[in-house]
Amino acid sequence: MTQEELAEAVDVTRQTIIALEQGRYNPSLILAYNVTKALQKRYIEDVFALDEID
């Protein structure tokens, strides 16, 4: 799946997908869930990871 296709699937811009990939933007829970679904993964942790937990 291309960035463009993923962006369209979750209704955001391609820039937002790029920012997500590069870890420069923390998505909302809804966006994280939508991206997980679009990538056909089961859990949000399969796509996103927290580097540090305070």
Added chain:
Amino acid sequence: MVIAKPEWFKKKKGFFSFEMTWQGTLYLIATVSLIFIGMMLPQNMLISLPIIGLFLFLFFDMIYASLQSMDERERSHYSIAMRNAAWGMIITMIIVTTILSSFNGIKDNLGVLIMITAFVGAIINFSTRYKLEKES
């Protein structure tokens, strides 16, 4: 949102490449042209007030529709930009009002005050969004 639809102002690519539809372009032209119509018509409260009211209505309707067309990241950028612009406009208004009142009064230069404040707000808004877009 009453008239304008979010898809008219849908942003598809980067910061500069707005893909505005013809409806969005027409809406923007109609809104901006009200300023010029208001300037050309005689300065009468009965004429000016409905035009100002219509302009404000269309302007905020367009802003609301544009916000609906943004995704969550862009919306957060927009919020930060608007906050910065609001602070900049408040400071500008205070400075310009102080300068004008110490010279020849603001009553005759109200248009200048509004123009300068709006210009500063637009510059701050644009530059903040540009900076945030570059950073993320």
